[in-house]
Amino acid sequence: MTAEYKVLGDIAVITMTNPPVNGLGFSTRIGITDGLSKAIDDPAVKAIVITGAGKAFSGGADIKEFGTPKALQEPNLLSVILALEASTKPIVAAIHSVCMGGGLELSLGCHYRVAAPGTNVALPEVKLGLIPGAGGTQRLPRVLGVETALNMIVSGEPVKSELLASLPGQKLFDKLAGSAESLFDEAVEFAKSVAGKTGEALPLVRNLPCKHPQGDAYFQFARNMVGGMSKNYPAPLKCVDAVQAATKMKFDDGMAEERRIFTALMFTPESIALRHLFMAERAASHIPDVPGDTPQRAVKSVGVIGAGTMGGGISMNFLNAGIPVTILETKQEALDRGVATIKKNYEAQVKKGKLKQDKYEQRMALLKTTLSYDDLKDVDLVIEAVFEELGVKEKVFTELDRVIKPGAILASNTSTLDVDKIAAFTKRPQDVVGMHFFSPANVMKLLEVVRGKQTAKDVLATVMGIAKKIKKTAVVSGVCDGFIGNRMIEQYSRQAGFLLDEGATPQQVDKAIEKFGFAMGPFRMGDLAGNDIGWAIRKRRATEIADMKYSRTADKLCELGRFGQKTGAGWYDYKPGKRDAIPSDLVNKMIEDHRKELGITPRKISDEEIVQRLVYSLVNEGAHILEDGIASKSGDIDMVYLTGYGFPIWRGGPMHYASQVGLYNVAESMKRFAKNPHDDAKFWQPAGLIQKLVAEGKSFS
Numbered sequence: 001m002t003a004e005y006k007v008l009g010d011i012a013v014i015t016m017t018n019p020p021v022n023g024l025g026f027s028t029r030i031g032i033t034d035g036l037s038k039a040i041d042d043p044a045v046k047a048i049v050i051t052g053a054g055k056a057f058s059g060g061a062d063i064k065e066f067g068t069p070k071a072l073q074e075p076n077l078l079s080v081i082l083a084l085e086a087s088t089k090p091i092v093a094a095i096h097s098v099c100m101g102g103g104l105e106l107s108l109g110c111h112y113r114v115a116a117p118g119t120n121v122a123l124p125e126v127k128l129g130l131i132p133g134a135g136g137t138q139r140l141p142r143v144l145g146v147e148t149a150l151n152m153i154v155s156g157e158p159v160k161s162e163l164l165a166s167l168p169g170q171k172l173f174d175k176l177a178g179s180a181e182s183l184f185d186e187a188v189e190f191a192k193s194v195a196g197k198t199g200e201a202l203p204l205v206r207n208l209p210c211k212h213p214q215g216d217a218y219f220q221f222a223r224n225m226v227g228g229m230s231k232n233y234p235a236p237l238k239c240v241d242a243v244q245a246a247t248k249m250k251f252d253d254g255m256a257e258e259r260r261i262f263t264a265l266m267f268t269p270e271s272i273a274l275r276h277l278f279m280a281e282r283a284a285s286h287i288p289d290v291p292g293d294t295p296q297r298a299v300k301s302v303g304v305i306g307a308g309t310m311g312g313g314i315s316m317n318f319l320n321a322g323i324p325v326t327i328l329e330t331k332q333e334a335l336d337r338g339v340a341t342i343k344k345n346y347e348a349q350v351k352k353g354k355l356k357q358d359k360y361e362q363r364m365a366l367l368k369t370t371l372s373y374d375d376l377k378d379v380d381l382v383i384e385a386v387f388e389e390l391g392v393k394e395k396v397f398t399e400l401d402r403v404i405k406p407g408a409i410l411a412s413n414t415s416t417l418d419v420d421k422i423a424a425f426t427k428r429p430q431d432v433v434g435m436h437f438f439s440p441a442n443v444m445k446l447l448e449v450v451r452g453k454q455t456a457k458d459v460l461a462t463v464m465g466i467a468k469k470i471k472k473t474a475v476v477s478g479v480c481d482g483f484i485g486n487r488m489i490e491q492y493s494r495q496a497g498f499l500l501d502e503g504a505t506p507q508q509v510d511k512a513i514e515k516f517g518f519a520m521g522p523f524r525m526g527d528l529a530g531n532d533i534g535w536a537i538r539k540r541r542a543t544e545i546a547d548m549k550y551s552r553t554a555d556k557l558c559e560l561g562r563f564g565q566k567t568g569a570g571w572y573d574y575k576p577g578k579r580d581a582i583p584s585d586l587v588n589k590m591i592e593d594h595r596k597e598l599g600i601t602p603r604k605i606s607d608e609e610i611v612q613r614l615v616y617s618l619v620n621e622g623a624h625i626l627e628d629g630i631a632s633k634s635g636d637i638d639m640v641y642l643t644g645y646g647f648p649i650w651r652g653g654p655m656h657y658a659s660q661v662g663l664y665n666v667a668e669s670m671k672r673f674a675k676n677p678h679d680d681a682k683f684w685q686p687a688g689l690i691q692k693l694v695a696e697g698k699s700f701s
């Protein structure tokens with residue numbers, strides 16, 4: 001059991017002991033009811049305090065039980081709450097640190113609540129595409145009023161206990177403790193003050209009235225607001241329905257309505273995707289052969305080589321986390337330019353009120369610049385972000401190897417070069433790793449951690465730890481061309497090109513995939529990032545990709561100097577200073593002419609085919625990436641696409657999406673595309689892994 005029971009004088013104390021956040025798993029639930037029975041049976045006990053050990057009162061459901069039958073095993077959370085309500089002796093919840101989801105619902109089943117200041121209080125279920133399922137939608141409005149409760153339920157955001165305690169008329173907290181340290185003693189004192197009360201004298205949240213003065217008109221207004229903000233997600237509007245039920249129905253009927261809505265949401269693709277994302281994000285930090293307790297190297301200071309686009313953004317991540325950074329460049333002008341950009345970025349944040357002036361100054365004070373490697377000799381981690389040329393990288397890593405102290409981690413931000421080759425420039429390949437940030441590096445969540453053949457396990461563990469500190473989602477990738485993300489996007493781009501050759505326009509392709517939910521279609525994306533980047537890579541790899549079939553349209557576009565927004569023209573036209581993509585007659589004519597050269601008669605391509613070819617190309621390459629051991633699990637690939645490539649969150653990533661469509665269906669579509677003479681038949685052979693899973697009736701998950 002993960003709850004303890006003890007008696008202090010005439011007060012029984014039940015303490016949840018399920019680290020890290022006292023999740024309400026089976027062993028905690030049974031511990032609570034066990035303690036409750038003992039307390040009720042002991043005539044010496046006059047009142048009960050329930051609290052949580054360590055860093056939380058309770059963070060809610062135990063994620064290990066998520067979606068498993070164990071979550072429903074008796075006593076389930078609803079039964080525990082009923083048992084608390086039915087207690088003949090007063091129960092006081094002593095709430096501190098974190099009181100969320102099921103934890104808050106549990107406390108609402110208690111007769112009284114005493115909270116420590118600084119407690120984060122929330123019902124975050126909506127973030128998993130659900131509504132609170134253990135009475136939260138029925139009880140919270142009764143103690144906080146309909147509007148405050150609905151705001152919390154719809155947003156899922158935490159609110160501080162002292163703020164809630166200050167709301168006029170609130171009945172959530174009976175007392176706000178003086179401090180977190182004194183909470184327990186104050187809760188016991190409070191319990192003594194109500195000891196001996198029983199029966200009708202014990203207040204229950206369920207008996208409180210629940211009304212909004214404007215009645216249904218308010219809910220209509222709320223629906224308009226919430227509906228506008230949550231178009232791809234059904235749960236927020238369902239929160240409104242459930243809270244409205246609390247105002248219209250008897251308590252028990254409202255509870256039944258909440259349960260009905262909760263259960264229906266559990267099976268929506270959106271909630272399934274959001275729960276997959278939640279689990280995949282946590283799983284991404286676990287590397288199969290690197291145990292969680294692998295010792296990490298201390299990283300107290302960082303060196304960054306190169307103050308360009310990436311070097312500046314990378315530096316900001318560490319400055320934001322309070323870690324000193326020294327940037328090295330070859331010329332003073334480059335340093336000055338880099339620092340000016342960092343300043344400009346921070347100043348924009350200050351202007352928008354997102355960053356306080358003193359914080360900005362603190363961050364800038366952590367930044368040093370240098371032209372000499374000697375100033376880096378004591379740093380714990382160096383990240384190289386110089387030009388993407390192996391010769392330049394060789395110079396830098398040879399120099400780093402000579403100067404930097406032993407045991408420091410040497411990382412490269414290369415996006416296309418072989419990390420093993422880079423490691424071989426040093427005599428310490430075990431200390432070399434790829435840290436592939438995405439642009440803008442201070443904004444994008446994704447960090448691909450590229451594991452070289454010889455990268456030491458403690459280096460990986462350290463980099464994963466550092467990623468958490470700088471608030472990145474880190475995913476481990478093996479060494480291959482493009483790593484996980486760009487290796488897959490190459491196939492996606494190839495399909496986009498074939499679609500043009502066969503009869504689609506850039507705007508049709510973009511519209512179709514944007515309707516599917518991508519933040520931006522491939523052509524608008526190309527114009528934003530610069531079409532010349534891919535062009536340069538294709539030219540550099542010309543011999544490697546000589547026998548790979550791909551559309552020449554992108555090269556032709558670049559030959560016209562249409563690199564995208566930065567040249568005022570790309571796949572689309574742009575008005576000076578504007579970012580709106582305007583369909584270009586010139587480009588569409590270029591595509592038509594190219595089609596004629598290829599002897600292709602254009603055909604009408606459906607949006608469905610466009611989406612399938614783009615998304616399934618990611619899926620097939622993703623499956624090869626799993627086969628090759630470049631990614632260790634399909635959830636990692638999903639994380640890469642959700643956090644780095646704008647894949648629609650509510651679809652859960654390409655691999656999850658394919659599993660939901662059914663791998664049999666996906667494989668059948670691939671076989672159909674393989675028969676298209678203008679596409680790449682070899683590519684569309686379903687990956688061995690997909691064929692195996694189909695044969696076994698399984699999915700990626």
Ligand code: NAI
Pocket residue numbers: 305306307308309310311328329330334384385386387388389392395396413414415416436437438439
């Ligand atoms: P950039 O051209 O903006 O910056 C490179 C900087 O490195 C320049 O300021 C240059 O003066 C400096 N530099 C060149 N040689 C140097 C040397 N020997 N010692 C010290 N500094 C030197 O390039 P960007 O875009 O920042 O790219 C840097 C690296 O990051 C490349 O490996 C690139 O592939 C990678 N990358 C770029 C992404 C992007 O979207 N721009 C995304 C992810 C990775």
